[in-house]
Amino acid sequence: MKKTIGEKLKLGIFSIVGLLILVVAIYFIGSRQNMFAKTFIINSNFNNVNGLQLGNNVRYSGINVGSVKTITIVNDSTISVSMAIDENMAIHIKKDAIATIGTDGLVGNMIVNIIPGKGDDRVVVAGDVIKSYTKIGTNEMLSTLNVTNENAALLTAKLLDIANNITDGKGTLGMLINDTIASYNIKQTIYNLKLTSIEANRTMKSINKIVDSINLNNSIAGLIFNDSIEAEKVRGIITNLDESSNDIKMVLSNLNETLLNIKDGNGALNYLSNDEEFVKNLEQTIQNINEGTSKFNENMEAFKHNFFTRSYFKKIEREEKKQQKKMNKDK
Incomplete structure (x- = not known):
């Protein structure tokens, strides 16, 4: 069956539309993969790429500047990620820039974010x-939250x-909360401590007044403190x-x-202090x-009045x- 001209036209x-x-x-796929733009390769090493895949976007300060070219496992703790970056961005990315792996939105694809560095102009x-x-x-966050929840439960x-x-009144704190007598005793103790503090403060004020009232220039204390000669005299005393x-x-x-010799010896004083018979004698x-x-x-009084000796005593x-009289005149 021959096709009509209309069918051929359709x-x-x-075919042209397809x-x-x-x-x-x-074009759009090549645009996303930088197939039609000049690029250069830079690398970064990660401990964990968190599901990053080939072709995921690379962003610099929130702007798409390239895509992930290769992902290579270097060893058990290092993964090398190669990124194809638009050549026009070479003048903006410095050597101290830092690459991080994040997500495109809350549940989007994984992307590589390049954070600008500071201080290096190269x-x-x-x-x-x-x-x-x-x-x-x-x-890791879910694991940490799980451990945190377990600790919170414990x-x-x-x-x-x-x-x-x-x-139930157990322990010191329970006793303080439930035992009114102990609570009263503690309150009384605190009150007594407060009174003691007040009295100590008053005493210190009184001592300060006494110290302030001392004339250090004219008093004995001042001489002792200020005059080294007087201080030496006091030291000598x-x-x-x-x-x-x-x-x-x-x-x-x-x-x-x-x-002890008097008490224990044989002298007269020992007899006087210990021998009662000797003391009586x-x-x-x-x-x-x-x-x-x-x-x-x-x-003698009788001799003074006796007829024979009376003249002698009168003479004396x-x-x-x-x-x-002579002594009174000499004075």
Whole structure:
């Protein structure tokens, strides 16, 4: 069956439209992969690429500047990512720039973000390796949150136990909350401490007034503090007092030895202090001497009035009066 001219025309139009759609699609795909622009390669090493794939975008300060060219595992802890960057951006990316891996929005594809550096004016060239920073991935965050939740649960259980113990009056805190007597005693103690603090403050003020009232220029304290000569004299007095104290100690020691000798020896003082019979005899002797002296005085008085000896005593009395007058004149 021969095709009509209309069918051929429709087929031609369909083919042309399909070819145009194919060209446009190839252009857009090539545009995304930088197939039609001049690019240069820079690299960065990561510990974890977090699902980054070939062809994902590379952004510099939020602007698409290239795409991921290759992803190579260097070793068990290093992954090298090669990025095809638009050649026109070479003058903007510095050698101290930092590459990080993030997401395009909340749930979008993974992308490489290049953060501008600070302080280095040198621009990157093809083959350079820039520094990288690996952010915490979703899995790590979920793991950390899981551990945090477990710790929070354990902490809540322990806090509940503590609250129950406090409610039951267990422990010091429970006693303070539930025991009114202990609470009153603590309040009283704090009140007494407050009073003590007030009294101490008053005492310090009084001491400060006393210290301020001391005339350091004219008082003895001032001489001691300011005059080195007077201070040396005071030091000498203290030294002499110390030496006198030592001498007094020696005298007391000797006196103690003497008293011990008196107490334990055989001398007269020992008899006087310890022998009661000797003391009684001595008292009797003294009494007899006193009586003899009294009788002797009576006999002498009798001699003064006796006819034979009276003139002798009067003569002596006249001589004594003459001597007394002479002494009064000499004075």
